[in-house]
Amino acid sequence: MHINDEADNRVRKKVNCLYCDIATKDLSWLKCHLAGTGGAVFPCPKVPIDLKETLRNELLENEKEDLNVPMKRSSCTYMDTLKSGPTQTHVNEKRCKTEPSENSGIESKVTLKNPQASFTSADDSLSRKVKGHIGKFFYESGLDLDAVNLPSFQKMISLCSGETKYQIPTPQELKGSIFKDVMKEMSDYVNDVRNSWADTGCSILLDGWTDEKGRNMINILVDCPKGTIYLHSSDISDIIGNLDSMQLFFEKILMEVGIRNVVQIITYSTEAVMKEVGKVLMDKYRPIFWTVSASCCIELMLEKLGTMDLIKETFQKAKVITKFIYSRPDVLKFMKERTEGRDLVQRSKKSIIPFLTIENIVLEKEILKTMCLSSDSQSLFITSCVEGKRVAELVADRSFWSGASIVLKAAIPLVRVIEWLDENIEVQIAYIYETIDQAKETIKEGFKHKKSQYMPYWKVIDDVWNEHLYSPLHAAGYFLNPNLFYSSDVYIDPEVATGLLCCIVRSTEDIRLQDRITVQMEQYRTAKGDFGVGSVVDKRSDTSPARWWSKYGGGCPQLQRLAIRSLSQPCDGASRFHLKRGLAETLLTQGRNQIEQKRLTDITFLRYNMQLQNFACGRTDYLRLNEMDPARDWLVDKSQNDDLECMEMGAGETTEEFY
Structure with a gap:
């Protein structure tokens, strides 16, 4: 009878966690359960982070004040206790043996397994991986590490993880162990x-x-x-x-x-x-x-083109049109309904926004004419104000459209080069010489091969090319690019030949190695030996130049090394x-x-x-x-703050951050 009374007393001392409903031995065990401070107590996976930290700090303070606490807990996490070795595991098992059975209320004769036995090293590894990725997000974004304590962040992680519950790292972990792990990983990559x-x-x-x-x-x-x-x-x-x-x-x-x-x-x-x-x-x-x-030099070319009288005047006229449209929500809506949502001014690099805007205006020429010059009520309303009348005059002005056409012929080929540089990282140096040459030829064709018309624009390009951009590596990249060199329209001008020779001479001071490269160059030029094998020929166009030399240039080792080192570099x-x-x-x-x-x-x-x-x-x-640089100058006057708000409401995608 006495034994049963003792058992009943022990049962009555048990308390349930309100968050996960697990039964704990008494109030002190419940605190350890909620604080997640380790030992034999299973940590609560659902406790709010602020309560968890408060209880953990309270327990740590109690340890400092009283070294004789009956069930002392360490400050390490529950995961750390799983790694603490046989001695600690044995102690935990002994404590579990004296824990009352939930069903009978008497001491269990069976050794209870650790409640997280399934949370093994594999789960530990997954937890560390999750914490590591959370850490990387904070390091890369530059966010305050204390943001992990924000309820909104914790709710986001909870919703994303679904039924799987992950431990969110603490700011201390992000500054300590996790940071060290990510730094080591990055150092290995570097x-x-x-x-x-x-x-x-x-x-x-x-x-x-x-x-x-x-x-x-x-x-x-x-x-x-x-x-x-x-x-x-x-x-x-x-x-x-x-x-x-x-x-x-x-x-x-x-x-x-x-x-x-x-x-x-x-x-x-x-x-x-x-x-x-x-x-x-x-x-x-x-x-x-x-x-x-390269992008810096081409932007300089465009900048110089933008100072030419005709192009500068066309820009000013185009600004009148865009500022009027984007400062009037009703006009902007009218235009977008007819352009299927397309904008005249788009997000892009600051250097090319003016030229892309002119291009878009020309593409929407007929829509602009309908909007400003037709006799319907909407057009009459748009042109009823002073600014609207000015825009209508510009849209009806043939000289504006003529100037816009010249801008496109002179500059858009260079704009396409900048876009190409952004999209093609690996093969830049193998094609930059050819790409600039093609841009010049496109400009020449746009002006019907009339030298007096295209030469002013060619001069701008040539001045920047010769003064700042050109490198012998560009010439070598053109010559050593099998896709270009073996094409039917290849043209080795004196600049290419001189640039290639310069690369050979500067690559090594050993005259004998220079002679070997020259001999091997002849083998490449005539497609003899390995360079003429069928499979090698087929791969000229669908393999990057550097990889092509790495795979098929082994018969000419000195030339192969020069080619790989030259073709592996960027030009941007x-x-x-x-x-x-x-x-x-x-x-x-x-x-x-x-x-x-x-x-x-x-x-x-x-x-x-x-x-x-x-x-x-x-x-x-x-x-x-x-x-992406803002296009504010092309949209509204800087003093028109009210119009800025109207434009944001009308444009939708255009935001203050964009400006």
Whole structure:
């Protein structure tokens, strides 16, 4: 009878968790269950995070105040207790033996299994993986790590996971163990990329800008077929005007990357000081070439075209049309109903927005005429105001449409080159020479081969090409590209021949190796030996040039190495990666202690390289969207704040962030 009374007392002490309904031994066990502090107590999977943290802190404080607490719990997680070894497991099993049976109310003679026996190492691995991906999301996005405690974030994870319940990492884990794991993973990836430089060569990409404080900042990236990695950021404000200091700065970068690995340096600037530094480095390190980013140079071509009187005047007239349409919701709705939702002004790079807008206006010419010049009531209403009458006059003006046609003939081929650069990363250097040449030929055809008409635009292109963009690597890329070289309309002009010879001579100082490359070049030129085998011929057009040489150029090893290293490089610079510069600006702000600076350096390294890794995998849409420049000048006057709101309501897709 006495034994039964004792059992009844023990049963009455049991309490149920309100969140998961599990029965616990007493109130102290319930606290450990809700706090998830380990031991033999199963952690509650449904307890709110704020209550969990409050109880955990309370238990830890009790441990500090009283070392003789009957059932002391460690501060480690339940997962840690599963890894604590045989001794701890034995203690837990002993405690389970004395736990009363839920059915009989008396001591169980059977050793109870751990309530999370099914939550084995495989589940532990899955949990760590989930936490790791959550950590990567925070590191890459730059969000405050404390956001994991927000109820909305926890609800989102709960809804996404469905019935499967995952532990959300704490801010401490995101700053500690998870961060270390992700950093190690990224470091391994970076080292893997580095190990490929000796075979394919690499290009140093410079991403420079001036921040709001007037500092000259620069990010250093290294690109190769394996991927692009971020090295570090620097403030070069104190050395930007000093040739010797700039030379020393870049020599340190070359030493860090490995001089033998570097094929070229692609800069972001056409300024004289950068050009002088490039000449000095090319003279001192002969295998290395210096050039300006292709997209930067083509944007410069478009900028120069935009200053020509006829094109400038056409832009001004087009702005009158777009500003009127986008500042009037009723007019915008009327137009979109007839264009099936197409916009005249679209999201794109700032440099090409004016030209794309002219192109869209020409495409919608008939709709604009119907909207402004017809006799129906809607058209009469649109043209009843002063601005509407001005737009109607422009739409009826033949000189406007003539000017717009000239803009398209002169500039759209270059706009297509910029779009091509954005879409084709791997084969740029093998085709850039041909692509620029095709753009010029398209302009020539647009003007019916009338030299007096197309030559002014050719001159703009040639001036930028010769002064900033052209590199002997571009000529070598054209010659060594089997898809172009073996085509029926290949043309090896003196510039290509000279550029190829320059690459051969600069690639090695050994005269004997230069002679071998020259002999092997003749074999390639005449398609003799392995170069003329049927399967090799078939692969010329459907295999990237660098891979083609890697697979089929083994019979000419010296020429093969030159071809692979030349064709494996980009011709566009760092701007295509759209890295957020604010992170580097924060990193290079003075006033932190060493620990804080080290952590920010690690975060910058991790975040930039995660974005570059995503770019290598083709996941670039979210990066590009962040860098799409606003077309505000083409939509409304900056002073018309009320019209901005109207335009947002009418355009739908156009947002304040876009501006």
